[in-house]
Amino acid sequence: MIQHLYVHIPFCHRICPYCSFYKHQHGSTDMAGFVEAVLAEAQREQAARADRLDLRSVYLGGGTPTALSEKHMERLLSGLREIFDLSQVTEYTSEVNPRTITASKAAMMLSQGLTRISLGIQAWDEATLKTLGRDHAPADAEETYRLLRNAGFSSVSLDLMFSIPGQSLDAWRGTLERTIALQPDHISAYNLNYEEDTEFFQRLRKGQYREDEGRDAEFFYLALDLLEAAGYQHYEISNYARPGFRSAHNESYWLGEEYLGLGPSAYSTIGVQRWQNIPDTAAYMQLIQTGQPTAQPGEELTEDRRRTERFGLELRTVRGLPASLIQPDQQRMLTTLESEGLLTLRDGHIILTRHGKPLVDSIAVALMG
Incomplete structure (x- = not known):
């Protein structure tokens, strides 16, 4: 059954130099027409897959979903409720960037059934925000967080990034401490990746930026120590949650469950098939119209x-990988990694230790053979 729905809204007020997701400034895009195109795709998919849809989570991502005006956002949300049966949805998330939401828009989103907000803070110091090309100040981010809490959202996640060029360990500590002081329900702490087709990747190739695994580990362990000490469960390499506030939608991806994606560039995985919508908003709208x-x-x-x-x-998850997936010729590697203190076996699953977590990608490759 298809229990998860993703809707991609590609608009951003400013293009961040590190982001590889499909996004663009709205320019001359007919925003009302875009919303109607997404709803037309939703109607088409609902009619084709009605017998397999049993939605339990919905996630609006981007881009910046709240770059839509309140009017257009309300039309999108109300339209999705008319098309899909959302009565069993227990987690309904929208990504939000500071300075893209008002009290009125937040109240509307809550009234349309949203239960969870993922707020893109990234950092709390001006210098790091400038490097990242963010168009908000720390005060804007805190004001947005309090606006969302005052609106009545009981589940708010803050997104952070570390190992950013020029970012000091002290600056990262300050970001973590200020985040903890706000007491969000969930915290994502991502190690910066240099993705192709981004300005950051080009600067890496030119030698202006550099990668440093040792530095990455320092930042990772500081987050792990401070957030766990503050009562957050480290349930996935980049994600921490208070008890009862894990992201069900993101867990569905990590566990390989089926999901339906709507909007330009959105992926879907259903059965043994995976596909992506065309990553071109104008072309996407034209295809829908025709x-x-x-x-x-x-x-x-x-x-x-x-x-x-x-x-x-x-x-990457706290549950770990079933040990039954290890091939006989990789058992020796499994034993070696366990003896080195990088992983442990528990309840038939391979669980990374504190020392193994920063090395998750290389450990996965080693175990696959």
Whole structure:
């Protein structure tokens, strides 16, 4: 059954130099027309898959969903409620950037059934925010957080980043301490990755920026220590939550569950098929208007592909990777990594230790053989 829905809204007021997701400034885009295109795709998918839809989570991502005006956001949310049965949805999330939401818009979103907000803070110091190309100040971020709390959202997550060029360990400590003081329900702490097709990647290639695994580990351990001491459960390499506030939608990805994606560039995984909508907003809208498919040629998820993905995703979680997935010729590697204190076996699962967590990607490769 398809229990998870993702809606991609690609608009941003400013393009961040580190972000590789499909996004753009709205420019001359007909925003009302865009919303109607997404709803038309939703109607088409609902009609085609009604017998397999049993939605339990919905996630609006981007881009910046709240770059939509209150009027257009309300039309999108009300339209989704009319098209899909959302009565069993227990987690309904929207990403929010500071300075893109008002008290009125927040109240409307709550009234339309949203239960959870993921607020993109990234950092609390001006210098790091400037490096990241963010268009908000720390005061804007705190004001937005309090606005969301005052609106009545009982589940708010803050997104942070570390190992940013020029960011000191003290600055990262300050970001963590200020975040903890606000007492969000969930915290995502991402190690900066240099993704192709970004300005940061180009600067890395030119030698202006550099990667440093030792520095990454220092930042990672500081987050781990401070957040766990503050009562947050480290349930995935980059994610921490107070008891009862894990992200059900994101956990569905890590566990390989089916999901339906709407909007330009959105991915869907249903059965053994995965595909992506065309990453071009104007072309996407034109295809919808003319009744043509929006999906690009997809891929079949073979057993080998699923196994590879399970190593890359489940090993990141607190539950761990089923030990039964280890091939006989990799048992010696498993024993070696355990003896080195990088992982442990518990209840039939491979669980990374404190020392193993920063090395999750290399450990996954080693165990796959």
